[in-house]
Amino acid sequence: MKDDTAMQDMPSDGDVSIRVSGVGKCYHIYARPQDRLLQFLLRGRRQFYREFWALKDIDLTIRRGESVALIGRNGAGKSTLLQVISGVLQPTGGSMDVRGRIAPLLELGSSFNPEFSGMENIGLSASVLGLSEEQIAERREAIIAFADIGDFIHQPVRTYSSGMQARLAFAVAAHVDAEILIVDEILSVGDIAFTQKCTRFIREFRERGTLLFVSHDIGAITALCDRAVWLSGGTVVADGVPREVAHHYKAWMAGPQQHMTAQDFLETLKTAEAEATEVEAEAEAEAAVEAEVVVTQGGPDGETALVQTLDAQVQTVFRRDVLSSGEGGAKILQAWIEDARGTPVSMVNGGDLVTLCIEAEAQQTLDSLIVGFGVKDRLGQTMFAWDTTKTDLVIPPVNVGDRFRAGFRFHFPYLLGGTYTTNLAIANGTSDMYIQHHWMYDALEFHVQWSTVAQGLFGIPMDGVSLAINP
Numbered sequence: 001m002k003d004d005t006a007m008q009d010m011p012s013d014g015d016v017s018i019r020v021s022g023v024g025k026c027y028h029i030y031a032r033p034q035d036r037l038l039q040f041l042l043r044g045r046r047q048f049y050r051e052f053w054a055l056k057d058i059d060l061t062i063r064r065g066e067s068v069a070l071i072g073r074n075g076a077g078k079s080t081l082l083q084v085i086s087g088v089l090q091p092t093g094g095s096m097d098v099r100g101r102i103a104p105l106l107e108l109g110s111s112f113n114p115e116f117s118g119m120e121n122i123g124l125s126a127s128v129l130g131l132s133e134e135q136i137a138e139r140r141e142a143i144i145a146f147a148d149i150g151d152f153i154h155q156p157v158r159t160y161s162s163g164m165q166a167r168l169a170f171a172v173a174a175h176v177d178a179e180i181l182i183v184d185e186i187l188s189v190g191d192i193a194f195t196q197k198c199t200r201f202i203r204e205f206r207e208r209g210t211l212l213f214v215s216h217d218i219g220a221i222t223a224l225c226d227r228a229v230w231l232s233g234g235t236v237v238a239d240g241v242p243r244e245v246a247h248h249y250k251a252w253m254a255g256p257q258q259h260m261t262a263q264d265f266l267e268t269l270k271t272a273e274a275e276a277t278e279v280e281a282e283a284e285a286e287a288a289v290e291a292e293v294v295v296t297q298g299g300p301d302g303e304t305a306l307v308q309t310l311d312a313q314v315q316t317v318f319r320r321d322v323l324s325s326g327e328g329g330a331k332i333l334q335a336w337i338e339d340a341r342g343t344p345v346s347m348v349n350g351g352d353l354v355t356l357c358i359e360a361e362a363q364q365t366l367d368s369l370i371v372g373f374g375v376k377d378r379l380g381q382t383m384f385a386w387d388t389t390k391t392d393l394v395i396p397p398v399n400v401g402d403r404f405r406a407g408f409r410f411h412f413p414y415l416l417g418g419t420y421t422t423n424l425a426i427a428n429g430t431s432d433m434y435i436q437h438h439w440m441y442d443a444l445e446f447h448v449q450w451s452t453v454a455q456g457l458f459g460i461p462m463d464g465v466s467l468a469i470n471p
Contacts, residue, residue: 016099017180017210018062018085023094025055025080025234054080056234058094064179067211069225069242071218071249077234078214082106082182085212100179100210101130105169114158118149118168121157125169129176139175146197147171167194174201181205184214199224218246222380232262243380244323247441251325269325317346322443329364329437330426333403335373335444347447350414350459359405360426360438366398370427370434371406375420376442383415383457385423389431414459415448422446 028049030036035048042048055077062068070078083089085096086104112121122143126136144153147167152160160168173181183202202224205211213225221228221242228242230249238245252265260268318335336344340353348354358371372387386408388395398404421442427434 015064016061016097017064017066018060018099018212019097020058020060020081020085021095021097023055023058023081023084023091023096024053025077025084025089026092027052027054054234055084055091058234058236060229060236060239062210062212064100064210065206065208066227067206067213067225069213069215069221069228070231071214071216071221071228071246072231072237073253076231078231079106079184080234081231082184082212082214086182098180101177102180102182103129103173103176103178104182104184105173106182106184112157112165112169115156117156118147118153118160119144121168122172125172126176129172129178131176143171143175146174163194170194170198170201178209180210180212182212185216218250219381221246230262235263237262237266243441247323247325317344317445319443319445323441324439324443326426326436326438329366329428329435330360330362330369330398332358332360332424332426332438332440332443334359335422335424337444337446345446347449348412349449350412351461352412354410354412356408356410356422356444357405358407358424358426359403362398362400362402362404363437364400366428366437368428368430368434369395369398369404370425370429370431372425372427373408373444374423374425376423377416377420377457378418381457383420384413386410387425387431412448414461416457416459417448419445419447 028039029052030039030049038046039048058077058081060081070081072078080089082104083106084091085098086102086106087098088104088106113124116124119140122140123133123136126139126143127133131139147153147170149160149164149167152164153168157165157168181202199220202211202213206224211225213221215221225242228238228240228245229236230238230245238248248266248269249262251269252260252262317337335356335358337346337348338355338357339345339348342355345354356373358373360371370388372385372389374385375383377383388406422444424438424440424443425436426438427436429435
């Protein structure tokens with residue numbers, strides 16, 4: 001963060017879009033309704049309220065063109081911060097510098113008069129966002145078409161569903177030439193067609209403007225944003241790459257450590273990850289020596305070459321130093337993909353018969369073992385996932401120190417060519433209730449060759465195509 005002098009010296013054409021410095025927001029909480037009157041009558045002599053700080057000394061700099069997500073549990077201060085940045089709320093303390101027209105999509109209908117029709121609210125909301133009467137007239141039809149709510153556009157907004165209000169609000173925001181777009185959970189209330197339309201607009205907007213995005217959908221955050229800020233208790237806990245920040249946030253939410261503050265948990269988790277990385281590095285070095293000894297003492301040259309090739313191929317796709325979480329009752333040691341002949345590969349094609357192998361060791365007795373995986377694309381979107389609870393496989397109890405290997409054999413789907421990663425998981429319990437013991441994020445990386453079959457995310461193999469002219 002830069003100091004106040006740097007902020008004052010920032011040129012008008014600088015690349016900083018939003019700068020928040022030491023911002024706090026305090027609310028007065030009254031135990032009884034009459035305490036408000038007593039506070040008014042006796043102010044300065046006695047305090048009849050307690051203070052609740054929704055935001056505490058927030059420092060945040062967002063550069064022009066950045067897409068930044070705010071994550072955190074309900075009550076963390078996300079919406080309050082967005083309202084302060086958009087000018088809906090005045091901060092109790094601190095300062096802000098916002099450069100550019102803001103289009104805030106905050107609480108549904110916050111800029112609408114419920115008694116006005118949708119048509120009338122288009123003019124009201126657009127004027128609040130800075131459009132002139134002439135500009136509103138020019139864009140009214142485009143806004144109506146984007147909202148796509150039919151004849152309801154002439155009905156009072158109080159008769160709208162939450163999805164219809166979201167459609168109208170987003171339609172207005174999409175046509176005001178905003179330089180900063182603020183989206184607060186609005187995508188969660190619409191149908192799939194609306195969500196897809198809004199997502200397409202957001203992707204296009206990212207090319208020319210600054211995006212502030214609040215959502216509990218981690219997949220949407222990793223797909224749409226290049227930075228994530230984790231808020232808890234009105235303070236910034238972490239600020240960084242969405243995948244890493246989201247991992248730490250989910251680990252805190254999922255684990256029994258919720259009695260710890262987010263800051264303490266994150267510090268503990270980072271220390272544990274650093275120590276684990278050192279241990280993994282030492283283990284890999286020892287394993288490499290042992291492997292060399294085994295290879296050296298191996299049988300015929302053909303077998304030695306095969307072992308060397310196997311090890312080289314596996315090591316290129318599996319990474320032990322990735323982010324991970326869990327209770328530690330099991331540890332994933334290795335993972336790889338085999339082709340139909342049982343040879344490890346790092347490149348697959350749609351339709352190939354493959355086996356995804358996961359090798360692990362039990363650190364405690366697991367009486368209801370679950371092994372699973374999920375394949376993700378480069379944007380972090382899950383393409384498909386599977387685990388042993390979805391099969392008829394009967395798994396006997398696994399004892400402390402036992403090593404086990406799970407193999408998932410399937411025809412690989414027709415995916416768009418590119419690089420994919422795989423989450424790996426070991427748990428104990430049932431599909432409805434389980435304890436996660438080792439979850440590794442993006443541990444297995446592989447490539448899918450480009451295929452003309454795949455257009456979009458998935459391709460569908462055709463058994464045949466027919467064409468009849470004048471049948």
